[in-house]
Amino acid sequence: MLEILNFSKTYQGVKKAVSDVSLTVEDGDLFAFIGHNGAGKTTTIKAIAGILDFEEGEILVNGKSMKDNPLECKKEIAYIPDQPVLYEHLSGIRYLNFISDVYHISSTERKKAIVDLATKFELLENLENPIHTYSHGMKQKLLLISAFVRKPRLLILDEPFVGLDPKASLVLKQEMNDLCQTGSSIFYSTHVLEVAEKLCNKVAMINEGKLVFTGEMNDITEHGTLENIFLQYVDSNRECQP
Numbered sequence: 001m002l003e004i005l006n007f008s009k010t011y012q013g014v015k016k017a018v019s020d021v022s023l024t025v026e027d028g029d030l031f032a033f034i035g036h037n038g039a040g041k042t043t044t045i046k047a048i049a050g051i052l053d054f055e056e057g058e059i060l061v062n063g064k065s066m067k068d069n070p071l072e073c074k075k076e077i078a079y080i081p082d083q084p085v086l087y088e089h090l091s092g093i094r095y096l097n098f099i100s101d102v103y104h105i106s107s108t109e110r111k112k113a114i115v116d117l118a119t120k121f122e123l124l125e126n127l128e129n130p131i132h133t134y135s136h137g138m139k140q141k142l143l144l145i146s147a148f149v150r151k152p153r154l155l156i157l158d159e160p161f162v163g164l165d166p167k168a169s170l171v172l173k174q175e176m177n178d179l180c181q182t183g184s185s186i187f188y189s190t191h192v193l194e195v196a197e198k199l200c201n202k203v204a205m206i207n208e209g210k211l212v213f214t215g216e217m218n219d220i221t222e223h224g225t226l227e228n229i230f231l232q233y234v235d236s237n238r239e240c241q242p
Contacts, residue, residue: 001027001154001185002048007057009043017043018209020057025154025187025202030180032196033189034230035206041189042082044206045158048187049079062153078152082159084139088132092123092142095131099146110149117145120171137163148175155179157188161195173199197226205230
């Protein structure tokens with residue numbers, strides 16, 4: 001579903017934020033992308049989503065090139081950033097209908113999905129209210145609903161659990177699992193390693209712009225938790241620095 005081939009990104013021709021990253025996300029994968037702050041996670045994710053241009057390497061979404069066919073790639077993708085950005089003058093329901101119109105979702109299909117998801121995320125009673133009255137968590141829920149209504153082939157999430165209450169986090173985990181069961185794929189960054197270990201079947205770690213490891217979650221965590229592996233790597237890397 002997603003292929004990243006020798007992807008590199010340099011800012012202002014000087015700082016290389018990501019260097020020669022390659023990985024594959026297959027149909028049905030729930031793939032965790034981990035690393036410390038500034039490691040290159042968000043840069044990589046924004047390039048996958050078609051928000052950030054890049055010069056080196058290639059990103060393929062369902063076999064299509066993000067460089068050559070960005071519009072076709074974006075039809076397959078739903079992207080939720082780490083900070084909710086919305087048209088705040090709209091009501092929640094008008095925003096969801098706008099997104100549904102953009103992606104040609106029928107009135108019948110969207111109505112059923114919106115009611116179902118908004119009920120699960122406990123947002124149904126707030127959909128008529130303007131988005132500028134929403135809390136951070138409510139805005140995050142609205143964005144998530146807009147993504148799941150579309151049933152994208154590839155869902156990209158950047159720290160999706162930030163700002164969610166425990167019940168909404170549980171609903172999100174279930175919706176992520178259900179989406180992957182249909183054959184869609186999810187690629188998401190997170191600092192909550194315990195959740196990633198339990199939720200995901202694959203994982204990759206990036207550090208200082210370079211891929212440290214990637215593979216099956218069960219293989220990576222065979223001799224320790226994901227959190228311990230991450231901390232051991234970070235600690236040993238610090239010891240090697242002058």
